[in-house]
Every structure is written in structure tokens, then in C-alpha cells.
Amino acid sequence: MKQILKERFPAWCFDMQQGQFTTMLTDDLDSLLGCAIEKYVKGNEINYFYNFNKIFVADKKEERKAIGIDLALHKGKSWCNHVVRISENDYVNPQTANINALLNVHKGNYTKKYAMSTVLTMWSFYGLPLPATKEGKMILLAIDSAYLGHYREMFNKIHTQYLLLLGFDELVDLLNETYESEFVEIQNKYNTKAKIQLNNEGYLTTTLPLAKLQGFFDFPLELPTKQFTLRNQFKDTTGSTYEFKSKDQIDKTIISFALTGKNRFKYTYL
Template sequence: MQQVYKDKFPAWVDFIEDEYDLVLSNDIDSLLSCLLLNQMFGWKIRYFYDFHTLYKAVDDEKDNEQLYIDIDVLNGKGWSNHVTMLNKNSMYNKEIANLNTIFRISRENYTSKYCGSTFLTLLSYYNYPIFLFNDEAEMILLAIDTAFKGYYSADFRRFNYFYLHNVLDFKHLYELQQKHTIDDFYSIINKYKLYAKIHISNNKISSNLPLTQLSELFYLSKELETLINTRFKAIQQFEYVVYDINKANIDLSDVFSFALTHKNTAKYSIQK
């Protein structure tokens, strides 16, 4: 990542000697991001959050500060990529490492947003050697959260270029799109079931995602093996809301996590 943009991230992201308990969410972006952080820094995945329920690992280890991965909580530290601001003057959580808040992306300039994944942000920020990945793995990097879509639109290609080339310093990923059609990327999504969700079944992580295959592509198999053998228990319940912002203002007083999934649609969880 270009240093001028790294300097805009919250300071805590460079204190890697600190201990955190990772909070995994229910999709592939969060999973790969958590496995990567576990591999790089030894932080353990001790929580799982599916936006309805927060689960905690059943173990006897001491509790560390929670780090929310691909989750935009209103309070606490984390890495994410969602748009969370309703307008340029909106309050936001300054402890979340998120390119869309760094660039002040809101409903007002929603089409200028960073469409890449949290995983891609992490790889760039920590200068991970992604040259180790094969072409198919690199296509997956662009397929998660459909980062590739902007390239195939005349209106959005400049933003696709800006974030991949100028911000993340992944020029070769931008050029990879030039070698493929949009259908090639949708084929990758289908092949690896990238839209599939993660859930808890019999107190353990479960998914229709080809977890082993994906973890092998990114050299994260050891970390995955530990995760799938971890047992979890529910510790907190939430009300999950999908809301049309055009209807009325949102009361954020009891909101735990919040994101705009489309310009006029908010998804958030309320603490019970």
C-alpha cells in the first residue's frame, strides 16, 4: 500500500505486538482475513458473529481485547471495508481500519466507494507477498466482494484503477482483469461458492464453502484446522434489521454493528 494512504489508518494497526481475540463474521472475506492475521501475528479466532448471535470459543484462555474482522461495530477496533457514513458529516468509528471511512465515502458519493475486500486491504497494508499466489488465487482476491465489477463498467473503471493501482499498489491485479472477461470471474465465484455463508452447527464452524481448498490456495491450512476444531457457545443475541434509509432516520443508540449494503439500504444489529 502507498505510504500516504497507510498513514491515514488508525495507529493501533502497527502495534502488532499487542494481543487480540479475533471476531470472525459469516463470510469468506472475514474468514481469510482472520486466518491471515492468525498466521502473521498469532492472534486467535475466539469469537464468531453472524449478525444475529455472538459466539465465544469454549476454552480456558484469558480474554484479550476483541478485534472485529469485516465487521463495522460502532465501538471497538477492527478491519473492514463497508460504507458506514450516511453523509460527509456523519460520525464513524475511528478505530476501524476501513478505506471507505478513510476516503469519507457515504451515501452522497457511494459510487466512488472501495469495492475490494477486507482481505485485500490487509494483504496490501502488511505488504504480504501475494506473488506466492497462483493466478486462480489472485482471481479469487478480485472475486471476493466482486471487486472486479468496476473494471467492466466505463463509469466505474477509474475507481477500480484508483484503488487497485494507486492505493493498494496491486498494479498486476488491475492488469489481471484485462486478461479476463467478467464471466471468468463469475465462474470463479461459482466454482468456489464464494457467496456461501459460515454458520455454527453442533457448536462448531460449518459452511458450504470449500474451506480446505480455499485455505490451501492461500497457504492458510494450518490455521483453518485449528479453527474448525474449536467449539463455540452463544453469549449474546441481536435483532438483525434490513432498513430502507429513505423511510426515516435510524436510531443508532443500541446498534452494535452497521453497514450500508446499497446506497439506500442499511443492515444493522441491535443489542437485545
């Protein structure tokens, strides 16, 4: 990651003390691999599962704070890739490690957003070596369809700029020599869009082929085997940026907030 970007990240991201925090998993591969990175680099293990309107906990006695992974928390530490402003002057969580937050992306410059995965942000920040094989690199780019902007004329330039800012020149070369359809094949082959869920007994399940995916990474990719129980429940709703000109106009205690398009947003609240 280029220093001009890295220096903008919150101070906690640079703290390499082992096991200082836990992590909060959400429902997809971007979050699971991000949690695996956080455990590999800093020893922070999953203790919470968030499915947008509920938080489940494994160890109720755990007192360490959690880092949300691929989660647009309004307060608290998180790695995130979402656009979290409507207006450029909106409040933004100062503890979020989110390129779109750090570079002041909002509705007005939405087409300039970082439209790749949380995993790529973390991979770059921590300076991890890219997978050795082309297929491994393609899997990284397939997560959250991070490859897509390269193949859209309107977004190709900004997509390339972000990859270079992250220090992923090699991935730019790979995209230039690979067809979009090949990434779709990778997504289908490894079921990368599969969700993570809790079953009726409180255990996490998924149809992600974790054993196959594991072979491309230098660290374990696995679901926690602990039983989870409900800790918090929130309400959720959507809104329009035609109606709300600023996130600060929302008269509720926001838990998480993200634009889902230039003119729509979704949030959870108490």
C-alpha cells in the same frame, strides 16, 4: 499500499505484538481469510463468531479484546470494507480499519466507494506477496466479487484507482487480460460465496472447499474446531436514507451499521 492511505489507518493496525488480541469471524470467506491473515501476521486467533444478530464464543474465560474481521462495528477494533456513513458528518468508529471510513465515503458520494474485499485491504496493508499463480490471484479478486467494478463502465476508473492505491498494479493488468465470465467460473469452481454456520452442537461448518483453497496461500485456511456457545444476542433492522439523513438520528445503542445500497442500511442494536 501507498503511504498516503496507510498513514490514515488506526494506530493499533501498526502494532505487531504477537497474540495481543483475538478475532471475531463472520459468515463468509472474506472474514475467514481475513482471520487467517491476522493469525499469520500477528498470531491473533478466532474466539468469536458473529452471525449479525448473535455473538458466539469459544473460550468464555478469554480476556483479550477481539478484532472484528469484515465487520462494521460501531465501537471497537475491526477490519471492514462497508460504507458506514449516511451523512458525511456522521460518527465513525475511530478504531475501524476501513477505507470507506478513512476516505469519508457516504451516501452523497456512494459511487466513489471502495467496493472490494476486506481481505484485499488487509493483504495490502500487511504487504503480503500476491499468490504465485493467476488462479490464486483470481480467487482473491473473486472474494466479495471484488473484480466486478472493473467490468462496469461507471466504476472502472475508481476501481482501478483503488487497486493502484493498494499497490496492486499487477491485479489491474490481470483484470485487463481476463473476462468477467472467467471470474464467475472461479466463484463457481471454489464455491466462494458459501456461508459459514454453526451447527446444532455449536461447531462451525461450511461448504467452502478449504483444502483446495489452501493450496493458493502461504498460511493455513481453516475453521476453528472448538465448540461455540451463545454470548450476546441483538436485534436487527433495516432503514432508508430517505427517512434518516444521518446515522446519528438512530436512537438506539448501535452494535454494527452498514449501508447496503445508496438508499438502504442495516444495523444491529441492543
